[in-house]
Amino acid sequence: MNAKNYWQLIIIAILIISSSCTENDLCLSGQSNIQAGLYSGSSGVAKDTSLNGFYLWGLNAPNDSILIDSVKTKSMHMPVDINIDSSKFVIREKAIASDLNDTLIFYYQRQLSYVSGECGFTYNLNLDSVKYTNNFVDSVVIDYASVLYNENLENVKIYIEP
Amino acid sequence: MLRYILSLSLILATTLTWAQKTDEELSKEEKKLANRGNPGLAVGIDLAPFITHFFADERFGVEANARLTLNRKWQVAAELGYENVDINNTKMEYTSNGSFIRAGVDYNVFKVEEIGNNDNILLGVRYGIAVQEHDCPRYTIEEGYWGPANGSIGTSTVGSHWAEFVFGLRSEVLKNIYMGWSVRVRSIINVGKDNELEPYSIPGYGRRDRPTNLSFTYTLEYQIPFKKRN
Numbered sequence: 001m002n003a004k005n006y007w008q009l010i011i012i013a014i015l016i017i018s019s020s021c022t023e024n025d026l027c028l029s030g031q032s033n034i035q036a037g038l039y040s041g042s043s044g045v046a047k048d049t050s051l052n053g054f055y056l057w058g059l060n061a062p063n064d065s066i067l068i069d070s071v072k073t074k075s076m077h078m079p080v081d082i083n084i085d086s087s088k089f090v091i092r093e094k095a096i097a098s099d100l101n102d103t104l105i106f107y108y109q110r111q112l113s114y115v116s117g118e119c120g121f122t123y124n125l126n127l128d129s130v131k132y133t134n135n136f137v138d139s140v141v142i143d144y145a146s147v148l149y150n151e152n153l154e155n156v157k158i159y160i161e162p
Numbered sequence: 163m164l165r166y167i168l169s170l171s172l173i174l175a176t177t178l179t180w181a182q183k184t185d186e187e188l189s190k191e192e193k194k195l196a197n198r199g200n201p202g203l204a205v206g207i208d209l210a211p212f213i214t215h216f217f218a219d220e221r222f223g224v225e226a227n228a229r230l231t232l233n234r235k236w237q238v239a240a241e242l243g244y245e246n247v248d249i250n251n252t253k254m255e256y257t258s259n260g261s262f263i264r265a266g267v268d269y270n271v272f273k274v275e276e277i278g279n280n281d282n283i284l285l286g287v288r289y290g291i292a293v294q295e296h297d298c299p300r301y302t303i304e305e306g307y308w309g310p311a312n313g314s315i316g317t318s319t320v321g322s323h324w325a326e327f328v329f330g331l332r333s334e335v336l337k338n339i340y341m342g343w344s345v346r347v348r349s350i351i352n353v354g355k356d357n358e359l360e361p362y363s364i365p366g367y368g369r370r371d372r373p374t375n376l377s378f379t380y381t382l383e384y385q386i387p388f389k390k391r392n
Contacts, residue, residue, distance in 0.1 A: 027253075032305060061308055081308040112313070116371045117220070117362040120253025121301045123311065 027119035031149045033077040034106060034127070034156055041138030041159035051160065053094030058087060059103065075154070080147075082110060082123045093136055102137040104158075106130050108147075115149060122149045127156070136161050197273060199234030200280040204340060206383030208241070213380070221363055222246045227381060229268075237268040239286065241379075245365035247296075254301040260294025260320075262366030268328060279334075284344065286328035292365045295319050315359045322364045323351040330379070340383040348375040 038051060056068040056076065067089075068076055080087040085108060092101035111124045125147035132140045138159040147155060211223035225243030232238065240263065247258040268286035297317040304310050330344025348367055353360070361370045368375040 029304065030306070032303075058307060065307075067307055079305060079307045082303060082305050082311040083308070087308070112358040114358060114360040117249050117256065117369075118251070118253070120251075121303055121358075123303060 027115070028150055030077065030079060031122050032082050032125060032147060033079045034125075034147060035075065035077055035152070035154045036156040036158050037075045037154045038073070039157050039159050041161045051093055055090075055092045055094065057090055059090055060088065078106075080106060080108065080125065085110065091137070100135050102133045102135050104130060104132045104137070104140060106156075113149060124148050130156065134161075192277060193273075193275065197234050199231065200334075200385070200387060201231050201233060201389065202338075202385045202387040204229040204231070204383040204385035206340070206381050208243070209380045209382065210378055211243070211245070220247055220249050223365065225366075225379075227383070229383065229385075231385070235270050237270065237282075237284070237286075238266075239268055239288070240265045241288070241366070243366055245294075245363065247363050249362060252302065255299045256296065256362055257299075258294050258296035258361060258363065258365075260292055260296075260365040262290060262292035262364075264288040264290040264326070264366055266326075266328070268330075280340075281334060282330075282332040282342070284328060284330045284332060284342075286330075288326045288328060288346075290322075290324045290326060290348070290366050292322045292367060293319065294322075294361060294365055296359060296361060298359050318356050318359060319354075320356075320361055321354045322361070322367060324348050324364070324367050325351060332381075332383075334385075338385045338387060340381075340385060342379075342381050342383070344379045344381075346375075346377045346379065348377065349373065 051070070051073060053071050054068070054073075055066055056070075056078070057064055057066050058081070061067070061081075067078070070076070078087070078089055087106050087108075089104045089106075090101050091104065092099070107128045107130070108125045109128060111126070113122050113124045115122050127142045127145040127147065130140045130142060138161045140159070141157045142155065143157050144153050144155050205228050206226070208225035208227060211221075211225050215222050223243055223245035225241060227239065227241040229240075230238040242261075242263050244261050245258075247256065249256040266286055266288035268282075268284040270282045270284055272281060272283035274281065295317060298315040300312065300314055302310050302312050326346045326348040328344050328346055330342055332340055332342030335341045350364075350367065350370075350373055353364070353370065364370050368377050
């Protein structure tokens with residue numbers, strides 16, 4: 001080895017040290033959300049549909065506040081109560097003049113999961129079952145039971161009656 | 163930026179001391195004499211944990227090392243240390259206390275061109291073991307709609323293993339006093355787990371949330387020579 005080679009090694013070492021100091025500690029929020037897609041209940045196969053506006057709120061949530069007030073959507077994110085093993089939601093279509101609405105109850109297991117020192121912990125979920133009423137919701141199917149940190153996949157298909 | 167400048171200046175300080183000695187041409191016999199090595203036992207401390215604490219005040223550690231130079235090429239090294247971690251933020255409180263030992267060998271690839279030059283360019287490997295006790299007296303998981311969840315996780319003991327590759331320079335700055343730096347590429351082999359709590363930092367390894375860690379050491383050593391030097 002000659003002096004030129006040594007300096008090349010030193011430069012490589014400096015670059016390695018510099019790269020090791022780069023930190024990427026981005027904390028994600030809203031990671032205990034069930035992702036639901038809306039489908040047509042009449043087709044017999046999964047076919048996208050949309051509601052022409054609906055309200056969604058959690059039953060027994062603080063102040064029963066509205067979670068979603070949507071004009072038109074094909075999918076939605078439903079945050080669950082991470083202090084208990086089930087969450088109830090009420091969905092009401094805006095287009096229907098009456099008080100017609102449906103209740104969805106999701107049952108799940110919570111798994112505490114460490115993310116990092118900066119981001120703390122999260123709860124990963126495993127959806128066990130779902131109960132629902134049938135006023136304008138035709139059926140609800142758990143398609144992908146795992147709700148994991150930093151994963152963006154649809155968990156539930158909600159079939160809407162035509 | 164300050165971190166880069168400090169790292170760079172420490173490296174250059176050692177490197178320049180080392181580089182100044184390489185500009186003399188020797189005959190074959192003189193080269194043989196110069197490369198006979200300097201067997202001895204060195205003990206020292208690593209200053210890098212103090213530098214780390216300056217930039218990451220949740221971690222505090224101390225580290226000592228011993229190095230047995232067998233001949234010009236081979237050295238056996240062991241490093242022993244302790245690390246404490248204290249985190250208290252809106253997400254969690256976390257404490258950890260643990261010790262570690264790393265052991266391995268270094269191979270000196272530097273052929274000196276000056277009699278009495280005992281500098282080294284080292285390539286080496288280490289195997290590390292750490293044991294730590296940690297707990298989480300409070301954690302808070304934010305949930306904007308339903309409200310946060312709070313909890314705590316009790317004390318547990320975790321053992322960890324890892325391997326690392328070493329590249330470093332080591333220079334005799336005064337008689338029997340060595341300064342050196344090394345870059346370490348560490349790869350975790352196993353982290354024990356007996357509850358939901360994972361280590362934030364593994365003593366001697368670094369941040370747990372990275373399967374591979376890059377780090378550096380900056381050592382100051384005193385070497386007890388086995389032979390009287392000319």
